Amino acid sequence: MAILQFPVDPSRLGDNDEFIALNSDYSVAHPSDDTSRRIVEIIEFISRGDSSTIPPENLHEPFVLRARLDTPWDGKDTVICKAGYGKKATEKLRKEAQIYNGKLSGLQGICVPWIYGYYTGCTAEDGRLSVLVMEDCGQPLPRSFNKLPQRAKKLMLQCLINLHKAGVEHCGIDDRRNIAIRPSETNMCEIRLVDFGDADDDHICEVNREFLEDSTEPNFDRVGCEEIYQVCMESEIWDMDHVTFYDKAVPVDQLTSAENLLEVTNILNELKEHEDLRDWEARGAAQARIDDYRDWCQDRKCWESTPLFS
Numbered sequence: 001m002a003i004l005q006f007p008v009d010p011s012r013l014g015d016n017d018e019f020i021a022l023n024s025d026y027s028v029a030h031p032s033d034d035t036s037r038r039i040v041e042i043i044e045f046i047s048r049g050d051s052s053t054i055p056p057e058n059l060h061e062p063f064v065l066r067a068r069l070d071t072p073w074d075g076k077d078t079v080i081c082k083a084g085y086g087k088k089a090t091e092k093l094r095k096e097a098q099i100y101n102g103k104l105s106g107l108q109g110i111c112v113p114w115i116y117g118y119y120t121g122c123t124a125e126d127g128r129l130s131v132l133v134m135e136d137c138g139q140p141l142p143r144s145f146n147k148l149p150q151r152a153k154k155l156m157l158q159c160l161i162n163l164h165k166a167g168v169e170h171c172g173i174d175d176r177r178n179i180a181i182r183p184s185e186t187n188m189c190e191i192r193l194v195d196f197g198d199a200d201d202d203h204i205c206e207v208n209r210e211f212l213e214d215s216t217e218p219n220f221d222r223v224g225c226e227e228i229y230q231v232c233m234e235s236e237i238w239d240m241d242h243v244t245f246y247d248k249a250v251p252v253d254q255l256t257s258a259e260n261l262l263e264v265t266n267i268l269n270e271l272k273e274h275e276d277l278r279d280w281e282a283r284g285a286a287q288a289r290i291d292d293y294r295d296w297c298q299d300r301k302c303w304e305s306t307p308l309f310s
């Protein structure tokens with residue numbers, strides 16, 4: 001049976017630290033090989049559970065760390081360990097491991113990390129300790145969805161669609177820490193979705209993949225799935241084909257000047273019927289609307305060429 005030697009006190013791993021031997025639980029996740037391993041270095045804590053306190057104060061929420069082992073997996077130097085103490089954390093981790101190794105097993109190494117094993121054992125002071133060991137897929141997204149290059153947005157959406165088609169709704173995708181990114185030799189980047197602690201693995205997805213070909217925003221029915229539509233909206237994946245001005249939809253090619261915007265919307269004539277609105281206010285609003293649109297275009301162009309990795 002494969003064993004993982006995990007530090008008794010992960011927050012203070014030093015030369016003389018003690019380890020607890022955790023057994024691989026084959027019923028949850030079969031380890032990718034039978035080699036026993038020991039954590040020799042904790043490089044960083046990625047997440048310390050739901051509060052900002054560090055272990056051991058917050059032992060009962062799973063926490064995530066990047067570690068180095070005495071024997072690498074797949075020739076890779078580091079792994080990610082998601083660990084937790086106690087019954088509640090164990091149940092959460094077990095469910096997550098089962099999702100990775102059940103419905104998402106065919107997407108490991110493609111849209112989600114490779115799972116190396118699930119280990120569990122009893123500590124002297126903190127009850128049960130469970131650890132899910134997985135591939136290190138890089139850093140969290142460096143910036144918000146709408147500031148990614150279009151190619152990265154599409155890669156992220158394709159991962160999410162594959163996930164949904166496998167029957168899993170992430171339910172925490174708006175947190176960019178749940179999207180890992182790293183450079184790729186053949187593509188702009190590689191994207192992996194992580195953290196299925198709150199996922200719904202009974203999702204029946206009605207998404208229509210063809211919406212990915214649309215350049216401008218379709219209606220919700222064309223996309224067909226709430227979580228996927230939400231990510232599209234947040235990432236501003238679609239080009240803007242119109243703006244709204246005084247509740248009127250105006251095609252963006254009409255935003256040539258404030259005068260033109262006022263003319264195509266016929267706002268000045270309408271204002272005459274509403275004495276509470278004045279000409280100069282409408283002219284100012286028209287120019288501001290045009291400036292906003294130009295700024296949006298400029299920002300988009302700028303983020304498109306800003307490198308994802310420093």
Ligand SMILES: [Zn+2]
Pocket residue numbers: 164169203204205206207225226227228
């Ligand atoms: Zn869906």
